[in-house]
Each structure stands twice: as C-alpha cells, then as structure tokens.
Amino acid sequence: MQHRYHHVVSIALACTLTISALAPAAFAAPAAANSAPIRLGMIEGMSGPFANAGEAVERNIRFAVEQVNARGGVRLPDGKHPLSLSVFDNKQGVEDALLQLKQLTDRKIPFVLEGNSSAVAGALVDAINKHNARTPDNRVLFLNYSAVDPVLTNEKCSFWHFRFDANADMRMRALVDVIKNDSRAKSVYLIGQDYSFGQQVAKAARQQLQAARPDIRIVGDELHPIGKVKDFAPYIAKIRASGADTVITGNWGNDLTLLVKAAKEAGLHLKFYTFYANSLGAPAAIGDAGVGTVRAVAEWHPNAVDGNAASDAFYQSFRQRYPQPKDDYLFLRMDVMIDMLVTAIEKAQTTDAVAVARALEGAQYKSKFHEASMRASDHQLIQPLYVAVMQKLADGGIRFDNEGSGYGFKTERYLAPAATALASTCKMQRP
Numbered sequence: 001m002q003h004r005y006h007h008v009v010s011i012a013l014a015c016t017l018t019i020s021a022l023a024p025a026a027f028a029a030p031a032a033a034n035s036a037p038i039r040l041g042m043i044e045g046m047s048g049p050f051a052n053a054g055e056a057v058e059r060n061i062r063f064a065v066e067q068v069n070a071r072g073g074v075r076l077p078d079g080k081h082p083l084s085l086s087v088f089d090n091k092q093g094v095e096d097a098l099l100q101l102k103q104l105t106d107r108k109i110p111f112v113l114e115g116n117s118s119a120v121a122g123a124l125v126d127a128i129n130k131h132n133a134r135t136p137d138n139r140v141l142f143l144n145y146s147a148v149d150p151v152l153t154n155e156k157c158s159f160w161h162f163r164f165d166a167n168a169d170m171r172m173r174a175l176v177d178v179i180k181n182d183s184r185a186k187s188v189y190l191i192g193q194d195y196s197f198g199q200q201v202a203k204a205a206r207q208q209l210q211a212a213r214p215d216i217r218i219v220g221d222e223l224h225p226i227g228k229v230k231d232f233a234p235y236i237a238k239i240r241a242s243g244a245d246t247v248i249t250g251n252w253g254n255d256l257t258l259l260v261k262a263a264k265e266a267g268l269h270l271k272f273y274t275f276y277a278n279s280l281g282a283p284a285a286i287g288d289a290g291v292g293t294v295r296a297v298a299e300w301h302p303n304a305v306d307g308n309a310a311s312d313a314f315y316q317s318f319r320q321r322y323p324q325p326k327d328d329y330l331f332l333r334m335d336v337m338i339d340m341l342v343t344a345i346e347k348a349q350t351t352d353a354v355a356v357a358r359a360l361e362g363a364q365y366k367s368k369f370h371e372a373s374m375r376a377s378d379h380q381l382i383q384p385l386y387v388a389v390m391q392k393l394a395d396g397g398i399r400f401d402n403e404g405s406g407y408g409f410k411t412e413r414y415l416a417p418a419a420t421a422l423a424s425t426c427k428m429q430r431p
Contacts, residue, residue, distance in 0.1 A: 037084035038074050038351055040065070041109040043100045043124070044116055045092030049227035050253040052280055053116050056329040057145070058087055059322055061113065063330075064338035066321075075346050083338070092116070092227065094123045101127055108138055110351050111341065115146030115165065116252075118197040122149065125158050132160055132353065132431075139353035143341060145334050148275075149196045150204075153380040157426035160353065162360055162379040164337040166299060168197060168250065168275075170420050172204040174297045174385040175248065175273045178413050180212040182246075185271070187219045189244035191235060193255055194223035201250035201275070219244050227255065232262035240268055252276040260294070261285040269293065279329045283390065284405035290390040291407070297387050300332035300370060301409050302400040304386050310368035315400065325404030333381070336372055340365050354431055371417060378426035385420045387413040 042061060044054040065083045073080040086109060088100035097120045104112060112128065114121055121144055132139040144152065144163045148171065153163055166174075179185050190205050192198030202221055209216050219242040222235060229235075236259075239247060247270050251259055256276055263270065264286060271293045277286070278296040286294055305311040318330045344359035345351055361376035365383075372383035388409035393401040401408040 035073070035076075035079045035081040037082045038111075038345065039084050039086060039107075039109040040111045040113055041086045041088060041104040041107070042113040043088045043090050043097050043104065043120070044114060046087060046089035048091050050092050050116060053253045054089075054092075056280065056327075057116060057331075057334070058085075059327055059329075060331045060334040061085055061338065063318055063321055064335045067335070068338060068342055074342050077349055083342070090114075090120060092120070094120055098123060098127055101131075105131055105135075105138060105140060110140055110353060112140050112142045113145065113337075114142070115144050117195075118147040118149035118152070118200075119195050121147030121152055121161075122156060122196065125152065125156055125161050128160050129158055141353045141357055143337055145331070145337055147197075149200050151196075151200075153378040154425045157378045157424070157428055159357060159379075159428055159430050162357075162374065162381070164333045164340075164381045166297075166383070166385055166420060167380065167422075168200045169204045169208075169422055170385065171250075171275055171297045172201065172208055172248075173422065174387050174413065174415050174420065175295070176205075176208040176212050177415065178295065178387050179209070179216075179246065179273060182271075185213070185216060185246045187217045187242070187244045188246045188248055189220035189222070189239045189242055190218060190248050191220070191222045191224070191239070191259070192250045193226040193252075195226050198223055198226070198250055201248075205248050224255075227253070229255065229258065232259045233266065235259070236262045236266045236268055239263075239270070240266065244270060246271045246273065248273045250275045253280055257281045257285045260290070264289045271295070277390070278388065278402055278409050281403065283402045283407040286390065287407070288392070291392050291395075292389060294390040295387055295412065296390075296409060297385055299372075299383050299385060301386060301388050301411075302330070302402075303388070303398045303408055303410055305369045308369045311370075312399070314369070328403045332370060333383070336365055336370070336381075336383070340372075340374065373417065375421070375424075377428065378424040379428075380424065382417045382421045384417055385415045386411050387415075 046054040069082045073082040090097035090100050128142050142161045146165050148168045150167045150169045190202045192201050273295050277294050302315045344356050347359040348355035363374045365372040389412045391398045391410045393406050398408045398410050
C-alpha cells in the first residue's frame with residue numbers, strides 16, 4: 001500500500017557548532033558519517049485544513065535533527081550515527097494514521113513521532129501496544145510532542161508512549177492561575193473543537209474554575225466540528241449574546257485563527273485565554289484588539305526569559321534556518337524531545353525500544369534557559385509553563401514579535417516545573 005506523503009532526510013555534519021553558532025550554511029554541509037542512520041517516523045497531517053500545523057512541526061523536528069547531526073550524530077559503540085526523518089501524511093485522520101503506522105513499522109523505523117491530534121494519538125497508542133506485543137523483534141516507541149488529552153498519561157498510559165508537552169489539565173491550571181486573580185473576570189464562555197481534546201479542555205475549565213473561582217459563571221459551553229467551520233461569526237454572536245467577559249479555548253490551527261478573526265471583525269473585545277494564540281497566523285489576525293487581552297500558555301516563548309543570551313540565540317538560530325515570517329513558529333518541546341531521545345539512546349547504547357524507554361524514564365534535561373524531567377510513573381514530561389499576554393512590538397515591551405506580525409507575547413506568569421505537575425492515575429504495565 002502506498003503512503004501518500006513520504007520523504008527522508010539524512011544529514012550528518014562534520015562540525016561541532018553550538019546552538020548560537022548555527023547558520024544556514026552549517027545545515028547544508030556535506031554528510032561525513034557512513035554509519036546507518038537512526039530513523040524517526042513522523043505521522044502528521046500534512047494536507048487538509050491543518051496542513052500549516054503539520055508543516056510547522058516538520059520544520060521544528062528537522063531543526064532539532066540537524067542540530068544533533070551538526071554535533072556529530074548519535075554516539076553508539078560502533079560509531080556515530082546521523083538521525084534521519086521520514087514524514088507520513090495521515091490527513092489528520094485516525095484511519096490514515098493507522099495505515100501510515102503500518103508503513104512505518106514495515107520499514108522497521110524504531111521511533112514514531114506524532115502530536116497534532118489526541119484522537120490520532122489514542123489510536124496510535126492502542127495500535128503500538130498490540131504491534132509491540134505481536135512483534136517483539138520490531139518494537140517501536142511513540143514520542144508525543146503535542147497530543148495533550150490527559151488520558152494518554154492516565155488511564156491509557158503505555159510503557160511505549162512518552163509525552164513531551166504539558167497535558168490539557170496542566171495547561172488549564174496555568175491559565176486558571178491567572179484568571180483566579182482577575183477580579184474583572186465574572187462570566188466565562190467555553191468554546192472548543194468537538195473531539196477528545198476539546199471536550200477535555202471544557203471539562204478541565206469547569207472543574208478548575210469551580211475550585212479556584214466559584215463566583216465565576218460559565219455562560220456558554222460550545223463545541224464545534226474540528227476543521228470544518230469556515231465562518232465563526234455565528235459563534236461570536238452567541239458569545240456576545242451571553243454577556244461573557246472572558247473566553248477560554250483550546251482551539252488550534254485555522255480553527256483558532258478564524259475564531260479570533262471573527263471576534264475582531266465583530267468588534268467583540270474580550271479577554272481570550274488560549275492554548276495556542278501565539279502562532280499560525282493568530283497574532284496577525286487578532287491585531288491591536290489582542291494587546292493586553294489575549295493570553296497563551298506554553299513551555300517557552302521567544303520573550304520568555306529576559307536577558308538570557310542562550311534563549312535568544314536558540315530562537316535566532318531557528319529564524320536564521322527558516323527566515324520566512326510565516327515559518328516563525330518554534331516549539332522548544334520538540335527540541336527537548338529529540339535531545340532527550342538522543343541522550344537515552346546513547347545511555348542505552350542501543351535503539352532497542354525497551355532499553356531506550358527505560359533510559360528515558362526519570363531522565364533529566366537542563367539547558368541554560370530550560371529544565372525538564374520525564375516522570376517515570378506515567379511518562380509525562382514535567383517542565384515550566386509560561387502564561388504570556390499579547391503585546392505590540394512597537395510599544396517596546398518585548399524583544400521579538402511572532403511571524404512578522406508586529407505582535408508578540410510577554411510573560412505574565414511563570415510556573416516552575418514542580419508547580420505544573422499533577423497527580424496521575426496511570427498504572428503502568430512494563431515488559
């Protein structure tokens with residue numbers, strides 16, 4: 001069976017550049033290593049309404065892979081091995097994702113990467129559990145960079161799955177930590193995408209608001225078809241009619257951009273608490289209406305750490321690699337994921353799934369501007385979270401804008417790793 005989208009890059013660079021020294025020419029250097037590459041297979045929506053999100057992920061993963069190869073690759077007993085990345089298009093669908101997983105395992109690619117759908121991630125976990133039980137000589141690990149449904153590290157936790165993003169409950173807790181201190185927040189409207197992730201965001205918002213601010217009224221709770229709404233004006237009309245002063249949404253991709261654009265066009269000036277308003281066209285769509293009112297939560301952002309040269313250099317190296325403003329969407333967690341995987345492979349001295357998984361459990365990550373640890377009990381990465389508020393670059397309060405829009409984000413609340421961790425109900429079954 002032919003997969004619909006597939007390409008491979010194998011780059012081995014004979015240099016030892018630091019992040020701050022990376023330049024486009026460095027990535028174009030000829031490969032020097034002859035060792036077989038260590039292969040990564042990314043299953044993602046590269047076509048359809050969320051293709052821009054899939055493309056953004058691919059840029060981030062390639063950037064991280066190129067950094068590893070620039071410093072010599074992965075060190076194993078038989079020498080240094082470059083990383084290579086294959087991309088499989090699942091069209092953002094569960095069935096297509098399972099077909100692509102079969103292609104990936106048939107090629108004996110040991111590491112599966114996915115994240116832009118919790119529904120897809122849940123199906124992949126089930127399929128990988130069965131595959132690894134049936135074919136112990138061809139086991140794979142699933143590295144999840146964005147699928148944040150809490151069940152994936154709770155009741156559906158798996159020894160073969162590791163999540164490198166904060167789950168929806170963790171992200172919501174960070175947002176509620178800000179909302180609870182906003183005395184002007186009286187009525188909240190919940191709107192999200194109608195699938196497992198959107199449903200969980202709404203559930204978490206209700207529960208956490210009730211605990212933190214029982215005086216706040218939930219005046220609307222709306223779920224809409226994912227990736228199918230072209231005009232959010234009717235939804236904005238409902239929000240206006242509800243009398244809400246605050247909106248909470250987990251929308252991402254075009255569903256977020258079109259939502260905030262409709263609010264702007266309707267002249268509806270509310271506070272938006274979002275998971276992803278700092279990317280994929282949203283800042284430009286929001287414009288001046290979002291200054292001081294739109295917030296996003298992330299493990300890091302370009303203006304996260306004031307005066308930190310390493311943080312700025314990391315961001316600037318990405319922008320040097322991808323200079324087009326539309327490509328300006330950097331996820332630190334994906335760089336962390338690749339770095340931690342490489343460290344685990346080198347510790348295990350093999351790419352065997354069981355050995356690498358055990359090396360990842362309890363693993364620590366630390367750079368000059370970020371720290372994280374992989375919790376062994378449920379394979380949830382514990383790292384800082386930042387709640388950031390939208391600002392205008394010309395006003396001078398931020399160093400970097402997003403996507404050349406003239407708007408960026410400024411940290412409003414920092415939560416240390418210990419403050420983001422939540423209890424898990426995972427009962428891990430290990431091989």
